[in-house]
Amino acid sequence: MTQWLLxxxxxxxxxxxxxxxxxLELHQRASMWAVGIITSSMYILVFFQSKFYADMGLQVYYVCISVYGWYMWKQGGTNKSELPVQKLKVPLSLLLIGITSILWLSIAFILINYTDSPIPYWDAFTTALSITATWMLAHKYLEQWLVWVVVNAVSIYLYWNKELYATVVLFTVYLILAIVGYRLWRKTMR
Incomplete structure (x- = not known):
């Protein structure tokens, strides 16, 4: 056990x-963005060592969008007020599906041609969805939780196969809490 910890x-x-x-996210606390920077900084290293290159790049994106998300949550509402939870409209949903598909194919192309990623399509899939979900989170769209359900379920399988067991536990908790988060956020909209 001690060696595993080391x-x-x-x-x-x-x-x-x-x-x-x-x-913090479940309870809509803007301080989550600062903690997210710490989380992502650690996982940049973890994913580099595990050859999850798209996930590593995603962590860099998370660090950057954390600054944007904090600003949006605190001042992105009407008259620079705190942003409320909102529902995604159909036109924006369709646009996000299109953008996510393009991201998925583009990231897969890069992984296939320029890395030794053992699972380029799945790595690209979870990365593209995560980029979209995090943008949705920065804008407090309720449906971001549903995207996270998909990302977390696929990620659990991928990380298990790479023996990233602490990360499997984390993403299992994320999966459960994505369902809880959807319900909690939906209640705040009423």
Whole structure:
């Protein structure tokens, strides 16, 4: 056990920070964005070592969008007020599906041609969906939770196969809490 902790301390710190992050997100606390920077910084290293290159790039995106998300949550509402939870409209949904599909294919192309990724299509799939879901989160769209359900379910399988067990636990919790988060956020809209 001690050796595992020594070998996997970065993943463990990222996992703990990720659990704090999701708790803060469930309760719509803007401080989640700062904790997200810590989580993502740890996972940049974890995913590089595991050859999940798209996921590693995604963590860089998370660090950047955390600044944007914090601003949007605090001042993105009417008259620079706190942003409320909102529902996604059909035209924007269709646009996001199109953008996500283009991202998926583009990321897969890069992974296939320029990396030694063992699972380029799945890595690209979860990355593209995560980019979209995080943008939706920054704008407090309720439906981002549903996208996270898909991302987390697929990610659990991928990380299990790479023996990233602490990350499997984290993403299992994320999966359960995505369902809980959807229900909690929906209640705040009434």
């Amino acid at each position: 070998d996997n301390w970065i993943e463990l710190v990222g996992t703990i920070a990720g659990l704090v992050y999701i708790f």
